[in-house]
Structure formats: structure tokens, C-alpha cells
Amino acid sequence: MVVKVIVNHGTRAPDKLYDYFVPEEIEDKISIGSRLKVPFGAKNREVEAYVFGIKMKSNARRLKAVTEVYDRAFDEKMLPLIEWMRDSLVCTYIDIIKVIVPRGSINKPDELIGIATESCDEVSEALKKHGGELEINELLSCFDTDMSQKINDLVRKGILKRTYRDRYDVKSAKVRVAYSVVEPDMVADVIKSLQNRAPVQAKMLDILSSTTRVSLADLVRFSDGNYGALRALEKKGYIKCTDVQVFRNPVRQEQCDEKKILTPEQQTAFNRISESLGNGFYEFLLHGVTGSGKTEVFLHAIDQCIENGKKAIMLVPEISLTPQMVSRFSARFGERIAVFHSGLSMGEKYDEWCRIRDGKADIVIGARSAVFAPFDDIGMIIIDEEHEQSYKSEMQPRYNTHEVARFRAKQHSAILVLASATPKIESYYDALNGKKELLTINNRVNDSKMPGVEIVDMRDELAKGNRSILSVKLREEIEENIKRKEQTILLLNRRGFSTFVSCRSCGYVAQCPNCSISLTYHKFSDTLRCHYCGHTIPNYTTCPSCNSSYIRYFGGGTQKVEEEIFKLFPDATVMRMDNDTTSGKGGHERILSEFEQTKADILIGTQMVAKGLDFPNVTLVGVISADTSLFADDFHAAERTFDLLEQVTGRAGRADKVGRAVIQTYSPENPAVVLAAKHDYRAFFDGEIKVREAMNYPPYCDIASVSFSGPDERTVSECAKRFARVLSDNPEIKEKVRIIGPIRAAVAKIQNKYRWQLIIKMRRGSNITPYLAEANEHCRKNKNYETVIIVTDKNPNTIF
Numbered sequence: 001m002v003v004k005v006i007v008n009h010g011t012r013a014p015d016k017l018y019d020y021f022v023p024e025e026i027e028d029k030i031s032i033g034s035r036l037k038v039p040f041g042a043k044n045r046e047v048e049a050y051v052f053g054i055k056m057k058s059n060a061r062r063l064k065a066v067t068e069v070y071d072r073a074f075d076e077k078m079l080p081l082i083e084w085m086r087d088s089l090v091c092t093y094i095d096i097i098k099v100i101v102p103r104g105s106i107n108k109p110d111e112l113i114g115i116a117t118e119s120c121d122e123v124s125e126a127l128k129k130h131g132g133e134l135e136i137n138e139l140l141s142c143f144d145t146d147m148s149q150k151i152n153d154l155v156r157k158g159i160l161k162r163t164y165r166d167r168y169d170v171k172s173a174k175v176r177v178a179y180s181v182v183e184p185d186m187v188a189d190v191i192k193s194l195q196n197r198a199p200v201q202a203k204m205l206d207i208l209s210s211t212t213r214v215s216l217a218d219l220v221r222f223s224d225g226n227y228g229a230l231r232a233l234e235k236k237g238y239i240k241c242t243d244v245q246v247f248r249n250p251v252r253q254e255q256c257d258e259k260k261i262l263t264p265e266q267q268t269a270f271n272r273i274s275e276s277l278g279n280g281f282y283e284f285l286l287h288g289v290t291g292s293g294k295t296e297v298f299l300h301a302i303d304q305c306i307e308n309g310k311k312a313i314m315l316v317p318e319i320s321l322t323p324q325m326v327s328r329f330s331a332r333f334g335e336r337i338a339v340f341h342s343g344l345s346m347g348e349k350y351d352e353w354c355r356i357r358d359g360k361a362d363i364v365i366g367a368r369s370a371v372f373a374p375f376d377d378i379g380m381i382i383i384d385e386e387h388e389q390s391y392k393s394e395m396q397p398r399y400n401t402h403e404v405a406r407f408r409a410k411q412h413s414a415i416l417v418l419a420s421a422t423p424k425i426e427s428y429y430d431a432l433n434g435k436k437e438l439l440t441i442n443n444r445v446n447d448s449k450m451p452g453v454e455i456v457d458m459r460d461e462l463a464k465g466n467r468s469i470l471s472v473k474l475r476e477e478i479e480e481n482i483k484r485k486e487q488t489i490l491l492l493n494r495r496g497f498s499t500f501v502s503c504r505s506c507g508y509v510a511q512c513p514n515c516s517i518s519l520t521y522h523k524f525s526d527t528l529r530c531h532y533c534g535h536t537i538p539n540y541t542t543c544p545s546c547n548s549s550y551i552r553y554f555g556g557g558t559q560k561v562e563e564e565i566f567k568l569f570p571d572a573t574v575m576r577m578d579n580d581t582t583s584g585k586g587g588h589e590r591i592l593s594e595f596e597q598t599k600a601d602i603l604i605g606t607q608m609v610a611k612g613l614d615f616p617n618v619t620l621v622g623v624i625s626a627d628t629s630l631f632a633d634d635f636h637a638a639e640r641t642f643d644l645l646e647q648v649t650g651r652a653g654r655a656d657k658v659g660r661a662v663i664q665t666y667s668p669e670n671p672a673v674v675l676a677a678k679h680d681y682r683a684f685f686d687g688e689i690k691v692r693e694a695m696n697y698p699p700y701c702d703i704a705s706v707s708f709s710g711p712d713e714r715t716v717s718e719c720a721k722r723f724a725r726v727l728s729d730n731p732e733i734k735e736k737v738r739i740i741g742p743i744r745a746a747v748a749k750i751q752n753k754y755r756w757q758l759i760i761k762m763r764r765g766s767n768i769t770p771y772l773a774e775a776n777e778h779c780r781k782n783k784n785y786e787t788v789i790i791v792t793d794k795n796p797n798t799i800f
Helices: 024-029 078-089 093-101 122-128 136-140 148-156 184-195 199-209 217-220 227-235 262-277 293-306 322-336 346-357 368-374 401-413 425-432 458-463 472-484 558-568 585-596 637-649 671-677 683-693 713-728 770-781
Strands: 001-010 020-023 036-041 047-053 068-072 110-115 133-135 160-165 175-181 239-246 282-288 310-316 336-341 363-366 379-384 415-420 436-440 452-459 487-491 500-503 520-522 526-528 536-538 551-554 574-577 602-605 617-624 660-665 701-710 739-750 753-763 788-792
Touching: 001 036, 001 346, 024 068, 024 122, 024 133, 047 160, 047 199, 047 368, 047 401, 047 425, 078 310, 078 788, 093 368, 110 122, 110 136, 122 136, 122 160, 122 425, 122 574, 133 136, 136 148, 148 551, 175 199, 175 227, 199 217, 199 227, 199 239, 217 520, 227 239, 262 282, 262 293, 262 436, 282 293, 282 425, 293 310, 293 322, 293 379, 293 458, 310 368, 310 401, 322 336, 322 363, 346 415, 363 368, 363 574, 368 401, 401 415, 401 617, 452 458, 452 472, 452 671, 472 487, 472 558, 472 617, 472 660, 487 637, 551 701, 558 574, 558 602, 558 660, 574 585, 585 602, 617 637, 637 660, 637 671, 660 671, 671 683, 701 713, 701 739, 713 739, 713 753, 713 770, 770 788
Parallel strands: 282 415, 282 436, 310 363, 310 379, 336 363, 379 415, 452 660, 487 602, 487 617, 574 602, 617 660
Antiparallel strands: 001 020, 001 047, 036 047, 036 068, 110 133, 110 160, 175 239, 500 551, 520 526, 526 536, 701 753, 701 788, 739 753
16 A cells, blocks of 8 residues: 655645655554655655555555554544645645644754764763763754864764754643452452551542542542552552543533524524525625624524534634633533633643544634644534634635635535625625625614714824823723723723833934834833734833933823823723733633623723623723724724724623713714714724725735745845746736735844745636746746745735
8 A cells, every 4th residue: 555645744845746655554543644754865764644545556666665653633524625725825745734734733843963873073071971872952052163074074074973863842642540350259358458558558448439439649649649559559459550541622511501592683694504504505694783692593503404414613703702702612512512712721632623623622722723633524614703703814825714714615515604793895896796695683682772882083182182091081981881890991002011122312213123013011010012923121211322311201101091081080990902911821711701701891902802892881982092903004904994993892891781882083084983883883894895896806806915025135035036936937827916016025134034025916706826836846946046035925914
């Protein structure tokens, strides 16, 4: 038997399938998706490989043999998805496998250098001091200069040897357990014989006789004994010990929650979805206002899907949404749900993936990566808050979750439901043009009203002498909410204390040495930090350029808002939710849980407080500045501003209390602000779609961004120009696309890498991926450009 495999070689070798011979003794262990160990390259280095095909013979000569079978990484149904992603995203097979298989379970072999023959060279002497063998990075750290070439020369001469050791960041969790091997009718006699001489052993055996098995730790604790007694019992042959796998379960079980009665609008939406289940692929766009109970429709639809014997995937945009969503699903479906998102530890994520793969879960809830859940019988995929940018991957492979979900739903003849109070312009356009069915819910549950929204012109505030970040109106509303013991959410989509720090004497601005961006001041740590590469320095009180003490802090982030709130409302309890406060494990869940329990009067946050959260005691929302995203250099700016304002104001008044919102802006006449205040999505869409058509932006075209980065700007720019020339010289696409650039990227340097960019406009649905791949390969083969990283991104979140 011969297998066709993709090798995880970690080199620039071609991204192609290789044939390997399978020894007869392991043939029955191998199937499509199996993960193997195989020898690769001239030196037969053992590496990880994945089975993409099985055949009886090969035309290749002198095939190498598979040396080991690890496990199964994916099933046969994932193969078409992998091939489609590779063809459409300009990425490698391994790029895709790394997002399908849990991080940490992929082999990252250690390179070991050891002594092969006696020698007096300095490298061998260093190895002798450490037992004759070291991991390559540990060995290199023993010297003040780079010894890489010297080590390679010594390996080539046979003085040193290079070997590899498998390394996995995560493995199955195991617990040592004990169980009794005494015949049931003999247990009482054995316990009696131990009672006087070894009472602890007798107690342990008594515990084990009444159960299947007990962990050693529990057995010692319950018997008030010790591990010595355990070993004695094992030595006498009364018990045996073994390791069993346990699952690290991140889901907290909730009290059972009964189905709620749907409103007429919810029922209509559910009926259409339910009627379509089991009748092949079908796609819906559920447009429901904030607080309309879309989640309850999801719960009913998934319940129907599970009753039909199918599996369901429920996607949410960010981990900030997951705790509340998981809580509701856990209360309704119990242990049949699995959670999958980046907030889990690698061990938890691996165990959840194994539960899904092994059929121990029917429903997966998670962020973007959950779309790859290893189900073999999907009945429904739901993408909640489908307008969110986080559904587009910003790393290789740069996939769009909507497209992956659509591919999998078609493959499984399943239902795809996109849902939002503010659908993407492209999604709503497609629904109006019959590419998906539009379902609408225009009213909130319990007949609660949409919050009244007041727009405050901050130019007027400034003219009246108010230089605070809070308008008089918003300050009065917060005071009123505190008196009523109701909660407030304040949104500012910028973390940190000040946007940048400048010297008022000479104009010096603290810049990141690695990126072409200013450093942001974080007051509580008194540091200046780059939000691109993480570079951090202590804050300065005198100018590094002219030694002046006139230092000013410009702009304001969530920390500055928090400080202002503390000054104005000293008796209020305030919480802040941004990347700084939620970076630790469970950070989102802790803050949201405490706020839900009304342990805080005011929650200040970035955009993560704007979406999907449901707190019955929140009656006021304040937007500190609607202008933060309004004038971004991107055609999405108006849409994203409308989405953010509509979503965050929709957090108010979701239960039986009336909600209200205050939007502060320097552009009160802007349609995105005015229409968000009116909660009028359709009017905003009608205006925005005319702009898109006039400017030929999506949904009237597709856009591809090709970025180039490297340590030398001249080389990067030359590579970008060569790439553009290869494309423009191709007669097959010359008339189909418009190439803009190449130009320097908006942030011209990140982490000491210079960045250039190429923008390509094309007719919607055009497939120019083969031509992009051809240009990419042309540049990759040129040794002058080997330090340049080229990344292609179709319909990216931002284009400049």
C-alpha cells in the first residue's frame, strides 16, 4: 500500500504531495487524515506528515517507508475543504492543517546536536560540559558569536551529529487510578485480614470494592492514608493501578432552562428555518433588531436540528460573547455542547476537539476557528453578529468564515444562517437579490422599546467652555442612573490613557523604534507601549530630545475615561473592559459575570462591550466619541461606525426598564450617526449602497490586497513592483482587473519590517487566485527577494 502525504517539513521545499510505502503491519491503522511520521529529505530527517490519498502502487522509484502512525487529524470530508482553501487563498496545505488541527497537537521537533567522533574543537568541548548533546538553541547560546555555520560544517564532516526529538505542546490529560482485583466473594475476608495489621489498607480496599475505580489522590484523601499503603496493596496483588484519560472541561454546567415561547415574528423565522432542515443546502439572513431574541430562535432551530440526528455549529464573533452564549446553551442542552475559542488553554482546546471528533458533542459554540469543528454530519451552521470583522482571519490562511461555513454547509447539505441587527452591506445586498432568504424581526421581545438616542454636538460643548471628555448631558444621565441603581455602559474604542505623548517645547513624539507608529501612554503601569509589536518603555517626565519638562498627553483611551469617571463619581463602582484587563485566562468571563451580578455601576470598554451582551439592569449607554472610526481611511468606515453605534446603543433597555443612549460626536450631521440614532438600518443601507456602486466597491466588485514586508525597504519595494509587473503583463487578466500601486502601507514599518502594498480590484466572483499564485511563485524563486514575505488577502478588513 502507498500513501500520498503532505509533509510538515518546515522548509521552502515545494508544497506538494509525496508518495510513501506503508509496511504491511501498519496498513490497517492508516486512513485519510492519518498523522504519520516519515523520513524526509536527503538526510532522512523524521517529520510529521498527513495522509491525503491511498493507492496500491506508485510510479516513483525507491519509495521511503512510513515509520509510525500517530492518530487521525481529520476525516475524508475535510479533504475537499482543504483543497478549496489552498486553491482560493494562495497558501500552503500546512497553513490550512494548522487551523484545522488544534494548536499544540502538531509536532514541533527539537533539533539536537551531539558528539559523533572525538574532537578538540570548541563546539565539542561545550557539548562535553553538557553530557554530549544539546538542543540547537541551547548550544548556540553557549557562545558570544553565531556558530551556526561552524556547527553545520562539523556535522558535514561527521564530527557532530544532528538528530530530532518529537515535541508536542499539548497531550491528553491522564489521571492515575486504582481498582480492586480481588474476587467479589473474597473481598470481605481480605478486608478482615487487613483490619488489625493494616487498617488504612483495609479502608482503601473497602472503598475500591464499592466502585469501579478511584484516582490515587482521592483514594488517599478519602481513606486518610498515604501512598505507601497504596503501594503495599498493589504489591500484595489486591489492587492494580493504571492511567486513564480525563477531559479538561471548560464548560460550567448551568441549571436546566426550559424552552421559551416564541413571539409571532420569532416563530415565523423559526418555521422557515425548520421547514428547510433536511432539504439540502439553504442560506438565510436573519435581520433582527437588538433585543429581538435572535438567540432564542437559534436555540429552537438547533434543538430541531439535534432531534433530526444532525450536528450544529454556533459561531460568535469574539470570546467576549462566549460566556453568556455558553451559559444559555449549557442550560438548554447540558453536556452535549463543546466550546472552541482562543480563550481556552491548549489542553482544554485539544480535549474539546477530541470530544467533537469522537462524537461526544452535538453542538459546538465558539469563535472563528470553530467553523472547522470535526463533525461528520452537520445539519446547521449559525454565524451570529455576522457583520463582525473578526470573522475574517488576519493570519495565514486568510480565510473568510462566511465562505468556509458556506462550503461546509453545501458539502453536508446543511442550513446556513447569518444573523445580525446590522448585517454586512454585501449580505443584505445578496438577500435583496435572491442569493439568500431574508428573515426579519422588527420588534424586541416583551414589546420593550428601542432606546431613545440623543446626539450631542461636542463643538457646542467646547464653545460653552466644557473641555471634559463627558458632555453635560451624558454626565447628568450617568448621575441619574446611579441614583436609580441602574447600570451604565460607556464605549470608547481606544485602549490606554493617551493616544500619544508629545513635548510642547520641541514637538518630540515618542515613537516605536520597531514600527512607524507613536507609543501609547498607559497610566496604571506608567509606561509607553506600541500596540503593534508590544515594545514598552518607562514613561518619561522630561523630553529625551530637548530635556524640557513640558510634556503633554494627547487624545484619550479607556484608562483616561476611567480616571475621569472616578473623579466625577467617586462613590460609583467602575469596571474597565479592554485588551489590558481581559488578557489573562477567564478575564472576559470574570468581568461580565461581576457586571451581570450588578457589582459595578459603570462598565467602560472598547468595542467588545458593544456586541451581543444582554444585561437587564443596563438602561444607559454613552458613546464617548463616535468619530473614532468615522474618518478611517477605508471604504468600510461609515458602515462600521453605524454598526458600532447601533450595536452598543442596543445594549440599553433590553428588559422591562426603558433604555436611553447618548452619542457624543463632532459630526452630528453624518448619516451614519443620524440613522444609528434612529435605529434605521434600511435607510443607511439605501444610502451606502449608492456610494458603493458609484465608487465600484463591494458588493459591486472584489478587492485583493497583496502585502510585502522585509528588513530592507528597497528590496521590498522592488519585489512589490516585480509582482505588479508579472500580473499586468499577463494577457489573460489584463482587462479583468485594476491594479493600484504598489505603494507604502499606511503603517510603513512594523517590527523592523518595511511594508508595501498592492491593491487589485476585480469583478465580483472573479477567480484570479491562479494568477496571484503565479506572481507569488515568480518572486519567491528570485533569490534577491528571499527575505521578503508576500501575503495575499481577498476582501480584507482594511485595504490601506
